[in-house]
Amino acid sequence: MAEPTKHESMKLCPKKLGLFTAFRLMLVRDLTLAMRRRTDVFTTLFFFIIAVTLFPLGVGPEMELLRTMAPGVIWVAALLASMLSLSTLFASDYEDGTLEQMVIAPYPLSVLVLGKLFAHWILTGVPLALLSPLLGMQLGLSTDAIQVLVITLLLGTPVLSLIGSIGAALTLGVRGGGVLLSLLVLPLFVPVLIFGSGAVEAFSAGINIDGHLSLLGAFLIVSIVFAPLATSVALRISVE
Amino acid sequence: MANSRFWLYFSSPKTFYPFAGKLVPWCAGVAVVLTVIGLYLGLLVTPPDYRMGNSYRIIYIHVPAVWMSMLIYMVMAGWAAVGLIWNVKLAEMMAGALAPTGAMFTFIGLWTGALWGQPTWGTYWVWDARLTTYLLLLFLYMGFIALRSAIDDPRRASKASALLAIVGAINVPIIYFSVKWWNTLHQPFTVAPGQESKIDPTMLWTMLIMVFAFWAYAIAVALLRIRSEILEREKNASWVAELLDSSQDTSSEDNIAQEKSAQGDRA
């Protein structure tokens, strides 16, 4: 958690509720909402499956070719799926006025954002990672490589949610927001893509992947600290 | 303290507008003169490269364009940060005014790079770390420009794009190192751009002259853009009304010049 917000909380929320309550409030709320409209979650997952399924149809069914492409294909599909779901991250809160109330809530906005993002990751990143073995088998990845794939997805998808939330906040209520969002955040996703799919490739080639995983972990830590702050600045700009 | 007052003085659009107007012709003049000298030296005076013959001469455009595009992104992010943190309107405008020029230089850099690559390594495009990062830089510029133009409210547009520029600038080095690592993991290319062995001193000078020419051009164009944006944003301010009124009287030469350049901005 970001240090400055922690410090603020000591001064500002001395009464009953702490930072964790704020975090949990958004987390539980967003999970409850997602349970009430489950289709959103499934749409993202089906997009992921369909996108990956299209590749063998496009490049041909040679297993050898598909196996070399598999990590990249699955990772790119996960990237796109996660980005598509990001466009709705703040949209409904923005439209019904909840976002305004979040901005003027007596909690640091970045903590509320972090709660929302954790929910977003549970609803998109985790299912994507859990589904990926199926797609990995489809494309002929070995069992061990599939394990690595799941680990990289679990480490990498929260970074996608975190970085993507900045773009989602900036494009709130902007015409053509969804397409614009992809233009803004896809270039920023590149490092995660490189090390995520790179780890699986390297593993298949018999190279040690500790470096890849530590870098993904480092991206995760850095983005947990900075992305919610940037997102809350962006949200304040967008609700004006 | 005098220093801070100096900056405060120029951070007001009202004082900056005529100041920029005076600078523009100078920068434009310098840009034209230096470009002519640079192209003359580059195309006619400097010797052909012993390995690449005459095709290398495109670097007099390519290298300065690449330098400028990267530098402009950093400068843009710097102004964006100043604008966002201290709420200086002019700094935000500066960031916005630099973006199209930066994107153009990036595009020129990619284009000339491809043209240079064909005779040098026999292909227009290689997935080299630098080229790939550079392509991503173009995407970052495009994102900035697209976001800025998609938001109708100018205040929100400049703040939102400023934040994006800062986030992008933090990411550029991360992207570069990731791409570099990715590149070494896959087959490394034997001829990387930039390893041009010996450089003749005249070549270096020519290149520097072209860099300064591009600098002057970038400043001139950015100032022109800022001037038109100031007019647009401050069109209800009394000083703009006075300016436009007095330029219609055609009483003062200074104002005629200002109006002309204002028209030039819109063209």
Next chain:
Amino acid sequence: MLEARNLECTRGDHVLFNNLSFTLSAGELVHLRGSNGSGKTSLLRILCGLFMPTNGEVMWGKENINDLREEYYQEISYFGHLNAIKDELTGIENLKISSKLADIELSEQQALESLEKMGLYGREDLPTKFLSQGQKRRVALARLLFSEAKAWILDEPFTALDVAAVDLLQGLITKHLENGGMVILTTHQDVALTLGNKARQINLDS
């Protein structure tokens, strides 16, 4: 004490108001008037810190609200055009979440009782998408029952409410003022509260 100092607000190229100064002290009710587009909503949003004025500042006590941030947000309750309730959640869930967001923990029972007080008996457990416009508004207003904020900033709170609900809300506001709270509101409906001398008028048209 909430104080506006020399506020200026522009939207697009349009100056909505400038040099606007006023104070709002404990127990005071201010009725903000003005024609459509005169900047009432913008002013209220400026007071909340949601919108930056082109010039001027808003002070809470002796400090600028932009420096206080979360500390200030604890002192205000803003009620905007939008209800800030979720269609998929029930009235009780909505109320509990919106109160919690204002740092107030409600029990199931408290939420239930307050919704009943707002005249939503029997509908507390329905997802709010099945409620009418006025009923949704009541769900949203229910959080004022527990509000511990000193300043209420209400933007057209009487819209879409029936006579009974209008009276209820007026009662709430009166009680809040008696307890030393302060209220600034806009309304285009004439209600007893804003007629007579109880409310100080600020007119943005003049």
